[in-house]
Amino acid sequence: MPRTITAYSNPLVKRVQGLRDKRHRREEGLFLAEGLRILTEALETGRVPRFLFFAAASAGHPLVRALIDAVEADYGEAIETTPDILSKLSGKDNPQAVVGVFDMFETTLDALDRTAAPIWLVAERLRDPGNLGTILRTGDAVGAGALILVDECVDPFSTEAVRASMGALFTVPIVRVAWGEFIAWLRQGPGQLVGLSLQTEEGYRDAPYAAPTFLLTGNEAQGLPEEYEAACDLLVKLPMRGKADSLNAAVATAVMAYEVLARHR
Amino acid sequence: MPRTITAYSNPLVKRVQGLRDKRHRREEGLFLAEGLRILTEALETGRVPRFLFFAAASAGHPLVRALIDAVEADYGEAIETTPDILSKLSGKDNPQAVVGVFDMFETTLDALDRTAAPIWLVAERLRDPGNLGTILRTGDAVGAGALILVDECVDPFSTEAVRASMGALFTVPIVRVAWGEFIAWLRQGPGQLVGLSLQTEEGYRDAPYAAPTFLLTGNEAQGLPEEYEAACDLLVKLPMRGKADSLNAAVATAVMAYEVLARHR
Numbered sequence: 001m002p003r004t005i006t007a008y009s010n011p012l013v014k015r016v017q018g019l020r021d022k023r024h025r026r027e028e029g030l031f032l033a034e035g036l037r038i039l040t041e042a043l044e045t046g047r048v049p050r051f052l053f054f055a056a057a058s059a060g061h062p063l064v065r066a067l068i069d070a071v072e073a074d075y076g077e078a079i080e081t082t083p084d085i086l087s088k089l090s091g092k093d094n095p096q097a098v099v100g101v102f103d104m105f106e107t108t109l110d111a112l113d114r115t116a117a118p119i120w121l122v123a124e125r126l127r128d129p130g131n132l133g134t135i136l137r138t139g140d141a142v143g144a145g146a147l148i149l150v151d152e153c154v155d156p157f158s159t160e161a162v163r164a165s166m167g168a169l170f171t172v173p174i175v176r177v178a179w180g181e182f183i184a185w186l187r188q189g190p191g192q193l194v195g196l197s198l199q200t201e202e203g204y205r206d207a208p209y210a211a212p213t214f215l216l217t218g219n220e221a222q223g224l225p226e227e228y229e230a231a232c233d234l235l236v237k238l239p240m241r242g243k244a245d246s247l248n249a250a251v252a253t254a255v256m257a258y259e260v261l262a263r264h265r
Numbered sequence: 266m267p268r269t270i271t272a273y274s275n276p277l278v279k280r281v282q283g284l285r286d287k288r289h290r291r292e293e294g295l296f297l298a299e300g301l302r303i304l305t306e307a308l309e310t311g312r313v314p315r316f317l318f319f320a321a322a323s324a325g326h327p328l329v330r331a332l333i334d335a336v337e338a339d340y341g342e343a344i345e346t347t348p349d350i351l352s353k354l355s356g357k358d359n360p361q362a363v364v365g366v367f368d369m370f371e372t373t374l375d376a377l378d379r380t381a382a383p384i385w386l387v388a389e390r391l392r393d394p395g396n397l398g399t400i401l402r403t404g405d406a407v408g409a410g411a412l413i414l415v416d417e418c419v420d421p422f423s424t425e426a427v428r429a430s431m432g433a434l435f436t437v438p439i440v441r442v443a444w445g446e447f448i449a450w451l452r453q454g455p456g457q458l459v460g461l462s463l464q465t466e467e468g469y470r471d472a473p474y475a476a477p478t479f480l481l482t483g484n485e486a487q488g489l490p491e492e493y494e495a496a497c498d499l500l501v502k503l504p505m506r507g508k509a510d511s512l513n514a515a516v517a518t519a520v521m522a523y524e525v526l527a528r529h530r
Binding site: 041044045130134137138139140141142143164166167168171172205238239240241242243244246247248250251254255258259261262 | 306309310403404405407408429432433470503504505506507509511512513516519523524527
């Protein structure tokens, strides 16, 4: 039976609210995800929240029911609460019907099978959680083997990244690794490293892609460091017809990923 | 000579801070843009801020100097201030060196020359300011003739949209219009209306695009209404290889826009 929490001062409410903060996520090994769509997607991939908060008004919804049953079968806790507390947990004015608290998870390079997918996404020093989540969402759409986060990237388990991923956090494996380790692993087997760059005349539309292609996206403000570009098998550029010389990092990644997907077809 | 403001309580500081609010922007006909890169881009397109706030420490920078000179030559006001007040104006912890207050501007359908560009972007009930700004940035990159905002979209002059546009707000013409007006105008001349949809078997990669192409992007959560899809000359779909059935709206727009750009080449 779900218990009920209606007091802001409840210690579990305070603890879960704290998970919007990176330090608390690390300490607890837990993160927040909101919304029926995302939590149902998580469930379909076998991820069951440790704590599930739901609004009393939505308790009758069959998908909410399925989540409650899964949480209780997994010895987690389902907690009926108020819209106000759901708002407080997620930090949003219009709260979703459900908020879940999940164990963090991660994949290692050694667990990846590079023959399993023709496209892999690699991001370097990505700073914006919305960009990270959007890149995960694109990764899901193009069937990327994983998102490999190189060097110090924004936390993929931040509430904003989880939100922007629209559930892809649960479907696309994530690896966090330093550049040196990544390159050492990449060179142990087949894999074409493709970087988006302004320092090349190679148009992205005619470039010779070879599967498995590892698409490397650089930091939003600075792009890729020179030595990282030098380590690429191929540098390509996107046409820029306007005043600006760059695209949003998530947009550039998606344009490239769809090009590679079409060319590998 | 620039005047100096160091007090939070200064009425101009309060007034400019209020421009982060849509209602105040409307009442004043003014909006905020931050950052040397964006303000310099604005200047290059002939847009001079009415008020320019700059940090004392950056007054010697040649681009800041150029902005101050332009503002004063245009009978605007250049105001030296503190990093704290710049933070307060922009609502960001790490303030940019400059914040500008500009007159709002807008284009009408009648002012557009549809032969001037092979690609035009059209967005319908777009809700997220970051998406709007990112679509403007993509519009600049692909050389779009304009961004046409149909029905009730988020305000393109919101601080977050301006920030995400990275200056493209000043380089890509923006039209705000109701659907009926837009369609009536479109059908007065050449123009292929292309919608992204799940209700079609036409792959985006092989579809017959014809210039000028008007790319229609629907609301983030709901996509395009049926009747809007019915009004399109062509519906196309993007491959979806994962669990999800959609992409971020700005990402989908960019993948389509780059495809159309390549095909019109």
